[in-house]
Amino acid sequence: MPEQSAWSFADDRGRLVAADSRPSRVLAYVQAGATLWDYGIRTEGVFGSGHDGAEPDRAKTGSLPLDVVDYRGAGDGLDVDTLLRGGPDLVVAVSYGHGQLYGLDPDTAKHLEEHVPVVVIDVGQARTLDRVAARFAELAHSLGGAPVPGAAGELHAARERLRAAARATSPGPGVLALSPASQEQAYAARPRMWPELRVLAELGVGLVSPPEGAGVNWATVDWAAAAAMRPGIVLADTRSNALPLHEITAPAWRAAGARARIVPWNPEPLCSPQGHARFLALVADAVEGAAAG
Structure with a gap:
């Protein structure tokens, strides 16, 4: 410029x-x-x-x-x-x-x-x-910046890979986005309220929605209720204010979480092509891995 x-x-x-x-x-x-x-x-x-x-x-x-x-x-x-x-x-x-x-x-x-x-x-x-x-x-x-060469192609490829994986595994594993709050409670994301989760739905990924009730963006649930949603894949909030998911000791969740594939999720995503592509690739890895057993 x-x-x-x-x-x-x-x-x-x-x-x-x-x-x-x-x-x-x-x-x-x-x-x-x-x-x-x-x-x-x-x-x-x-x-x-x-x-x-x-x-x-x-x-x-x-x-x-x-x-x-x-x-x-x-x-x-x-x-x-x-x-x-x-x-x-x-x-x-x-x-x-x-x-x-x-x-x-x-x-x-x-x-x-x-x-x-x-x-x-x-x-x-x-x-x-x-x-x-x-x-x-x-x-x-x-401001004089420009996208990294090839970043748009990387994002397109990640989208198509995830779309194909979701189609091949339909109905596929249910994907639940969670932010662990404490040993007693978690925040379960309402998918329609999150732009990056709506992208997953558009690409054919099956998202798990928490029960209707209080909370616009999140539903506050105990760990037994989170386990009852039977997620096959969990997008786990990895920000520093969230409790690490592997530290949750609730028995119901330990059993359910052991069966699920865990994908790190930042609810404040990078909005560059390469940042979005990395997230979609992680979800595609999990979807393909779940299909392979």
């Missing part, structure tokens, strides 16, 4: 974010930073959400080189001075609707925008994963 004398981008709040020149020191929410890195945007810093801690969550960071990219922290440790450390000239945040910056206190977000331009990408349930990915691609392109 040729050098520009001015830069602008229309974000998902409907705001035209502008700067005198193309930003080159980008601070981003970790999901956005890891996605942009896959397009060659060398994010200088990232920050987490209230679910994160003093160290970056490796489930979310993708290929970010954490010895180079400055992790600003998360939750109550985030203030404007901390976020502005290093002098970013653009902040890329995500939102789950209504334009609110995820991971930042509203007052902090307001004061941040008084100092630096902020782009917000909506990653909420109303969006398709393709649309979210397209918005990140548009932003990356505006």
